[in-house]
Amino acid sequence: MAEKLKLELVTPYKKVLSEEVDEITAAGAIGEFGVLPGHAPFLTSLRIGEFVYKKDGAVSHLAVNWGYFEVEDDKVTVLVQTAERADEIDLERAKAALGRAEEALKRLNPEDKQFRVYEAALERAVTRIQVAGKSGNR
Numbered sequence: 001m002a003e004k005l006k007l008e009l010v011t012p013y014k015k016v017l018s019e020e021v022d023e024i025t026a027a028g029a030i031g032e033f034g035v036l037p038g039h040a041p042f043l044t045s046l047r048i049g050e051f052v053y054k055k056d057g058a059v060s061h062l063a064v065n066w067g068y069f070e071v072e073d074d075k076v077t078v079l080v081q082t083a084e085r086a087d088e089i090d091l092e093r094a095k096a097a098l099g100r101a102e103e104a105l106k107r108l109n110p111e112d113k114q115f116r117v118y119e120a121a122l123e124r125a126v127t128r129i130q131v132a133g134k135s136g137n138r
Helices: 091-107 115-133
Strands: 005-010 015-021 023-028 031-035 042-046 049-055 058-072 075-085
Touching: 005 023, 015 049, 015 075, 023 042, 023 058, 049 075, 049 115, 058 115, 091 115
Parallel strands: 005 075
Antiparallel strands: 005 015, 023 031, 023 049, 042 058, 049 058, 058 075
């Protein structure tokens, strides 16, 4: 069994990560899951949420926005719309986005077409704020 996982995390704009890691935790479509070396082949979709990986005892946090996660032969490929490291998140911008989404949701009914758009914006903002807090970025 391999001792490390080869992690490749890519957005449509750039390769965000290419690392040998010890462990990964992510927010799957039906719940949070973890992957260690030797994991069985696995494919799932990701939802807006926190992506965590451990490398040599250090823990890194990212905020990710929708995508796919595949494990095969100790190689993990992650394709997401966006990914931000905790220390890259603009906390004030995330708080402003949270406020805008909350205000919009107060005015809309769940049947409105824009309701789901603002729900996702709210979820992204909350995730970004939580992840930013894990870097000491306050």
